Amino acid sequence: MSSLRAKIQDVFNEPACEQNRGKDAKARKKGCSKPLTPGAAAGGCAFDGAKIVLQPITDVAHLIHAPLACEGNSWDNRGATSSGPTLWRTSFTTDLTELDVVMGQGERKLFKAIREIKEAYGPPAIFVYPTCVTALIGDDIEAVCKRAAEKFGLPVVPVNAPGFVGSKNLGNKLAGEALLEHVVGTVEPDDAGPYDINILGEFNLSGEFWLVKPLLDRLGIRVRACIPGDARYFDIACAHRAQAAMMVCSTALINLARKMEQRWDIPFVEGSFYGITDTSEALRQISQLLVKKGADPEILGRTEALIAEEEAIAWKKLAAYRPRLEGKRVLLNTGGVKSWSVVHALMEIGIEIVGTSVKKSTVEDKERIKQILKDDNHIFEQMAARELYAMLSENKADIMLSGGRTQFIALKAKTPWLDINQERQHPYAGYDGMVELVRQIDLAIHNPIWRQVREPAPWDCQPAVREELPSTKSETATLHAVQEFVGTTADDFGGC
Structure with missing residues (x-):
């Protein structure tokens, strides 16, 4: 837990965050996390934030070491999509029970679950998430993951972000720390090039990244890793060989972008792919970063030509609306x-x-x-x-x-x-x-x-009474009785 506290304080003191830099030393230590609401479900805790960032890594097995409800509240609460592997759609949990807690069986049950996943699915890596229960009872997740990795010959990554440590935003950043510590830089690619970039904070919701990637492909720019949208474990492990990066949502993974710049000299810029003007500006900024890193300046001209062509097509379509x-x-x-x-x-x-x-x-x-x-x-x-x-x-x-x-x-x-x-x-x-x-x-x-x-409902309208009065005594008596009951006269009746 001491290492977790150190990580949390490091995330709170984020020098790349403008809001954090504007605080005094005392306020900076408190970080950006809001107090948690007891009993809050999906969307509120650090575990949920970490799962949101890492689950779109599509070929990895995500194992939740916790009671079943923890996984039930966090699974599939984002519309991320995959162009290939579907393992991330399978929900894995140790389903810890009260008896497991009392008898101290948590770590043994976790190790057994990792072995079963390895034998049944053979993933390139397994991510293990502790939650409030397993963190409070003191299960040593990192030790179990280390032993399992040695035993089974595959990366087993501990994601130390139990829900009680803070908000969803904090969990986003702790997930980035897990990638930095255990994944990024662990594999050396043999095809690194001058036009490789990383996209950070893009979740490929409803396949949005697939509308952007063809634009980059036409410019000869290769996305080494899109973290986390439609990502593969190997791509993220090789992400340290990219030449530049673009941040799409800085509040989620700003710490990942800053530390990758410090360790591997990967400059980053923040931008957006929403809207015609912002998409064009994002393409320009990416090309300019690559040129600063040594790419051929001719890419700037190709970028402007692509922008002019795509903007003309888009504005022509929008003119009808x-x-x-x-x-x-x-x-x-x-x-x-x-x-x-x-x-x-x-x-x-x-x-x-x-x-x-x-x-x-x-x-x-x-x-x-x-x-x-x-x-x-x-x-x-x-x-x-x-x-x-x-x-x-x-x-x-x-x-x-x-x-x-x-x-x-x-x-x-x-x-x-x-x-x-x-x-x-x-x-x-x-x-x-x-x-x-x-x-x-x-x-x-x-x-x-x-x-x-928006029209009045039929039951809000009283039917119009015909001008002809009833001719028989029984019909007249019935009408008078109804009028007396509702407190109206024949003249009061009318339509809406």
Whole structure:
């Protein structure tokens, strides 16, 4: 546990983080983690954050050393995809029970599980995740992993990020530390070249990375490792031979990018593949970094030619949507890199941003938003569900873009909604992704269902009474009885 505490303090003191550098020494030691909510499930703890970062490594077996519920809460809560191996889709856990804890069988059960995975699946590596229970009872995960690696002849990587040590963001960084300590640099490639790069913080949600990689391929740029989206263990082990790197989400793996620059002289730049302008700028920055590292400067010209060609195609496709979407108002309830990159992307086609959240956004993210919107009134740290509903029900936005947790607020307010978080079904990165995002917004806003759900319900309307009064005494008596009961007269009856 002492080594874990040292790692946590090292992650808290992150010199590459602008927000961390702005704190005094006392505040810096406290780090960025928020107090955990007892009983919170997926999305709240360090274990969940570590699993999010490492599970998209597709050919690795991910073994959770914990009671079954720990794995149940964290498994498959992101829409990452694979172009090949499917082992990462298999859930492995030691399923620790109360009897195992009382009898001290945790370490033996873990070793047995590693052996069974090795014999049944033969993966290139096994990642082992302790959780709160196994960390508290003192199971020596690192010793078991080391012994298993020697016995079975394959890497067994301990990912020391039990849930109680901090937030999901801290778990992201501890996962990066595990890669640095046990994976990156352990294999020497025989095909290193001057155009090799790493992409860090790209999760390949809904296959988004597959919209970006063809652009890099056309420039002759090889992605040595995309961490973690659609990654392979061997690629990450060889990632130290890349010439440059791009950070897509700095709050997740900034420590990995900085330490790879220190150890192996791999410069990195932060960018985004959301939106036409940002995608073009990201391609330029990558090419410029490679030239600084010794690549042929002619790649700069090829990059500009590619950008001009792809932008022309994208703008031509978007022209059909501009008359339908120009002036439409969008409320963004997301965070991180999407809080500014998606804002910029939507404003490019004339959509108005009425508000964007900056939850989980860095200081640099917030500064970018201020530069883009030029108005702090449209920026909110976190909006309560009641406030979101009030804003939507008062028709201050034509659509809300958010994650699945707030979709029912929009639906209750009878407002179109589109998922842009990790559970999304469509890729929005790159030039083609921007066109797809605009297409989905157009489909959502102009879906005829919204006109129907906003109409009064049939039970809210009283049927109109015909002008002719009943002619028989029985019918007249019945009508008078009904009118007396509801406290109305015949003149009060009418339609909606």
